[in-house]
Amino acid sequence: MRPTRHKTIIDAARLEFTERGFAAASIRDIAKRADMSMSALYHYYPGKQDLLMAILDEGVDAYTEVCAEALAAAGADPAERLEALVGATVRFRAEHPAKSSVTITEERSLSPDNLRRYRERLAASTRLFQGILEDGIARGVFSTPYPDDARRGIIAMCNAVSQWYRPEGELTREDLVERYVSLALTLVEYHPRAARRPPAPHPASG
Amino acid sequence: MRPTRHKTIIDAARLEFTERGFAAASIRDIAKRADMSMSALYHYYPGKQDLLMAILDEGVDAYTEVCAEALAAAGADPAERLEALVGATVRFRAEHPAKSSVTITEERSLSPDNLRRYRERLAASTRLFQGILEDGIARGVFSTPYPDDARRGIIAMCNAVSQWYRPEGELTREDLVERYVSLALTLVEYHPRAARRPPAPHPASG
Amino acid sequence: MRPTRHKTIIDAARLEFTERGFAAASIRDIAKRADMSMSALYHYYPGKQDLLMAILDEGVDAYTEVCAEALAAAGADPAERLEALVGATVRFRAEHPAKSSVTITEERSLSPDNLRRYRERLAASTRLFQGILEDGIARGVFSTPYPDDARRGIIAMCNAVSQWYRPEGELTREDLVERYVSLALTLVEYHPRAARRPPAPHPASG
Amino acid sequence: MRPTRHKTIIDAARLEFTERGFAAASIRDIAKRADMSMSALYHYYPGKQDLLMAILDEGVDAYTEVCAEALAAAGADPAERLEALVGATVRFRAEHPAKSSVTITEERSLSPDNLRRYRERLAASTRLFQGILEDGIARGVFSTPYPDDARRGIIAMCNAVSQWYRPEGELTREDLVERYVSLALTLVEYHPRAARRPPAPHPASG
DNA sequence: GATGAATGAGTTTTCATTCAT
DNA sequence: GATGAATGAAAACTCATTCAT
Numbered sequence: 001m002r003p004t005r006h007k008t009i010i011d012a013a014r015l016e017f018t019e020r021g022f023a024a025a026s027i028r029d030i031a032k033r034a035d036m037s038m039s040a041l042y043h044y045y046p047g048k049q050d051l052l053m054a055i056l057d058e059g060v061d062a063y064t065e066v067c068a069e070a071l072a073a074a075g076a077d078p079a080e081r082l083e084a085l086v087g088a089t090v091r092f093r094a095e096h097p098a099k100s101s102v103t104i105t106e107e108r109s110l111s112p113d114n115l116r117r118y119r120e121r122l123a124a125s126t127r128l129f130q131g132i133l134e135d136g137i138a139r140g141v142f143s144t145p146y147p148d149d150a151r152r153g154i155i156a157m158c159n160a161v162s163q164w165y166r167p168e169g170e171l172t173r174e175d176l177v178e179r180y181v182s183l184a185l186t187l188v189e190y191h192p193r194a195a196r197r198p199p200a201p202h203p204a205s206g
Numbered sequence: 207m208r209p210t211r212h213k214t215i216i217d218a219a220r221l222e223f224t225e226r227g228f229a230a231a232s233i234r235d236i237a238k239r240a241d242m243s244m245s246a247l248y249h250y251y252p253g254k255q256d257l258l259m260a261i262l263d264e265g266v267d268a269y270t271e272v273c274a275e276a277l278a279a280a281g282a283d284p285a286e287r288l289e290a291l292v293g294a295t296v297r298f299r300a301e302h303p304a305k306s307s308v309t310i311t312e313e314r315s316l317s318p319d320n321l322r323r324y325r326e327r328l329a330a331s332t333r334l335f336q337g338i339l340e341d342g343i344a345r346g347v348f349s350t351p352y353p354d355d356a357r358r359g360i361i362a363m364c365n366a367v368s369q370w371y372r373p374e375g376e377l378t379r380e381d382l383v384e385r386y387v388s389l390a391l392t393l394v395e396y397h398p399r400a401a402r403r404p405p406a407p408h409p410a411s412g
Numbered sequence: 413m414r415p416t417r418h419k420t421i422i423d424a425a426r427l428e429f430t431e432r433g434f435a436a437a438s439i440r441d442i443a444k445r446a447d448m449s450m451s452a453l454y455h456y457y458p459g460k461q462d463l464l465m466a467i468l469d470e471g472v473d474a475y476t477e478v479c480a481e482a483l484a485a486a487g488a489d490p491a492e493r494l495e496a497l498v499g500a501t502v503r504f505r506a507e508h509p510a511k512s513s514v515t516i517t518e519e520r521s522l523s524p525d526n527l528r529r530y531r532e533r534l535a536a537s538t539r540l541f542q543g544i545l546e547d548g549i550a551r552g553v554f555s556t557p558y559p560d561d562a563r564r565g566i567i568a569m570c571n572a573v574s575q576w577y578r579p580e581g582e583l584t585r586e587d588l589v590e591r592y593v594s595l596a597l598t599l600v601e602y603h604p605r606a607a608r609r610p611p612a613p614h615p616a617s618g
Numbered sequence: 619m620r621p622t623r624h625k626t627i628i629d630a631a632r633l634e635f636t637e638r639g640f641a642a643a644s645i646r647d648i649a650k651r652a653d654m655s656m657s658a659l660y661h662y663y664p665g666k667q668d669l670l671m672a673i674l675d676e677g678v679d680a681y682t683e684v685c686a687e688a689l690a691a692a693g694a695d696p697a698e699r700l701e702a703l704v705g706a707t708v709r710f711r712a713e714h715p716a717k718s719s720v721t722i723t724e725e726r727s728l729s730p731d732n733l734r735r736y737r738e739r740l741a742a743s744t745r746l747f748q749g750i751l752e753d754g755i756a757r758g759v760f761s762t763p764y765p766d767d768a769r770r771g772i773i774a775m776c777n778a779v780s781q782w783y784r785p786e787g788e789l790t791r792e793d794l795v796e797r798y799v800s801l802a803l804t805l806v807e808y809h810p811r812a813a814r815r816p817p818a819p820h821p822a823s824g
Numbered sequence: 825g826a827t828g829a830a831t832g833a834g835t836t837t838t839c840a841t842t843c844a845t
Numbered sequence: 846g847a848t849g850a851a852t853g854a855a856a857a858c859t860c861a862t863t864c865a866t
Binding site: 046 | 856
């Protein structure tokens with residue numbers, strides 16, 4: 001089952017956009033990378049902007065999915081849920097650096113219409129974090145006095161992973177995840193209520 | 207003392223680069239914004255790439271300076287020094303969003319030579335944070351088990367400020383600074399040795 | 413009996429050619445307008461040029477036919493025949509503005525071969541007018557000293573109708589016809605020989 | 619005094635537009651004809667559409683001027699004024715067939731804004747004819763019952779001249795003018811009041 | 825009869841840069 | 846110091862047309 005033309009194109013475009021940036025990437029080079037003529041490419045996507053939007057959409061789709069899965073597997077405990085969400089995010093950023101960096105960097109290149117649509121989708125992800133933080137605070141397990149900035153900080157921290165993490169390095173992906181989960185819990189000032197989470201994965205208790 | 211032509215040009219270019227990105231910005235528009243002919247512009251800067259490098263250099267210069275000043279005014283205590291550095295960084299990102307965002311975003315657009323030079327300069331800033339964290343850990347006042355990631359996290363967090371902070375909003379710049387200082391100290395798990403900082407803004411001591 | 417594919421195509425093409433002009437019209441849009449695939453269209457017509465020629469041919473066919481009918485119904489009197497021909501022409505221009513305007517405007521877009529063929533057909537129409545004028549002059553009922561220019565004038569006048577006449581307006585088509593018949597007779601300086609046409613619709617007799 | 623670059627370009631563009639039509643003409647060929655690079659051309663005119671508008675403007679300017687001059691030299695008599703206007707028009711169409719045909723044919727290719735501006739300018743010319751006809755009718759020297767259609771007819775007739783007249787032929791330009799003046803006066807049913815125009819150039823009086 | 829895919833040459837336009845003055 | 850003119854390469858995109866199925 002060879003990859004569909006659409007996928008071939010999107011992959012080529014994502015690489016070019018990641019390496020050079022949207023504006024500097026050329027349709028010619030994308031077509032070359034996808035090993036087809038420019039006109040063939042235009043047969044599948046009506047323009048450069050649509051290519052970008054398709055890539056961003058796909059990126060958000062994929063990220064949204066891993067988040068949903070992780071949260072579905074997690075219980076109701078806010079710490080557990082934050083753990084799941086941070087884990088999913090870091091894992092995604094580490095596994096799909098290209099997908100991630102385009103998603104993060106190229107907002108600016110979107111047409112007004114697409115930008116609006118895209119921002120709405122991103123806001124949904126933000127709200128996932130927000131909901132968990134609010135819940136944790138309400139339950140008294142997160143005690144950060146600055147939930148909004150803590151949220152922004154966590155997201156910025158996790159997103160940055162896609163810029164420096166290299167799987168070939170010493171740090172395994174799961175160790176990486178563990179670290180960022182720990183950092184996130186620290187940032188929100190997590191204090192387990194009772195003894196409910198004895199082997200808490202963050203070291204503050206140690 | 208009216209602004210020198212160099213400054214006029216750099217300001218115009220920075221705005222264009224910020225709004226459109228380096229690749230999408232056009233020398234024509236920069237010249238128009240600087241209210242001079244393209245040839246005049248070329249008289250001062252030999253090319254687009256040099257314009258970018260000048261902007262980045264200037265950005266790093268300015269940032270380096272505020273960091274140095276802040277650190278000079280701070281004592282030897284790691285917490286105090288981290289406070290100074292985070293404060294300087296957040297203040298800079300909030301005050302100079304354009305300077306900041308170009309600095310952060312346009313690495314990709316640098317020529318190989320310029321990129322090397324630029325990375326070296328950036329590394330110096332990173333080392334400032336690094337030194338403070340190491341010192342704090344050595345002294346036993348920072349107890350984060352992940353100093354590298356905490357550092358990266360702090361920097362990412364602070365940098366992100368330039369993307370969302372609006373001075374017209376409710377949050378004053380100094381409140382913002384206070385928040386990020388607090389978050390940074392939380393993240394490195396700061397525990398004051400003695401009673402030096404009695405009203406410690408983070409609850410990790412519990 | 414639903415319209416044949418040929419007709420659907422020709423109608424779509426004529427509209428596109430009229431609205432945008434031959435050169436600016438695109439086969440893609442024509443196919444879209446005809447609600448079929450481009451390949452389907454190419455199944456019926458081998459190319460854009462052939463489409464144009466088919467349209468022009470059809471236009472000339474239709475016009476030729478109405479002229480022939482009108483003349484067949486007219487008697488031998490030159491005034492009556494001119495009346496018939498001008499009436500047929502104006503009626504056609506008013507009823508089929510698209511057909512008319514393509515016919516008139518797109519000569520330029522014909523390939524050399526097609527152009528020759530087309531001009532020959534047009535010349536036939538011209539000769540109809542010419543014959544009638546010559547006859548009228550020979551019989552002494554038309555006394556214009558410039559029969560060639562009067563002919564060209566009449567044709568130009570009638571053709572222009574397709575550019576401005578709107579059936580929704582106040583002027584009915586038959587009133588329009590009457591006017592142009594009158595103007596044409598005036599232009600050729602028609603003077604009835606005897607009392608054959610008592611209520612002559614033109615005022616030269618006064 | 620060699621022709622300015624602007625003029626060189628406009629002349630080249632007018633020829634291409636006349637020969638091929640606006641849509642089919644290519645900027646490349648225009649530049650080639652003007653013997654300069656495409657980018658040089660773009661240095662003077664920002665786009666194809668502006669080229670067209672410049673040409674049409676120039677055409678209307680020139681035509682407007684000859685009309686104004688002719689009318690200035692004519693007296694108050696409507697017949698004399700119509701003579702002047704038809705003469706100027708026919709002379710212009712015969713002398714500047716390219717200018718004329720672009721003016722007449724390429725309305726369709728104008729952008730909405732330009733079209734509006736252009737139509738307003740054309741309307742002024744139409745009003746010249748209209749004023750004269752109304753005056754002639756008021757004074758009782760023109761007795762056409764259809765002044766609007768007579769006007770349209772005269773204009774269509776005169777405009778058509780640019781399509782067929784060749785100065786190399788037998789008919790001199792001044793003879794041509796004389797003919798069309800005569801035809802126009804016939805069409806408006808000119809009857810000199812008194813004996814003011816004894817050698818009237820139209821035969822209605824004979 | 826009909827289709828979706830593909831192509832290569834073409835389009836207008838923009839770009840960073842250079843040069844003569 | 847400064848300018849308007851000029852350039853060649855490249856950009857995104859469209860076109861009429863062909864072809865395998």
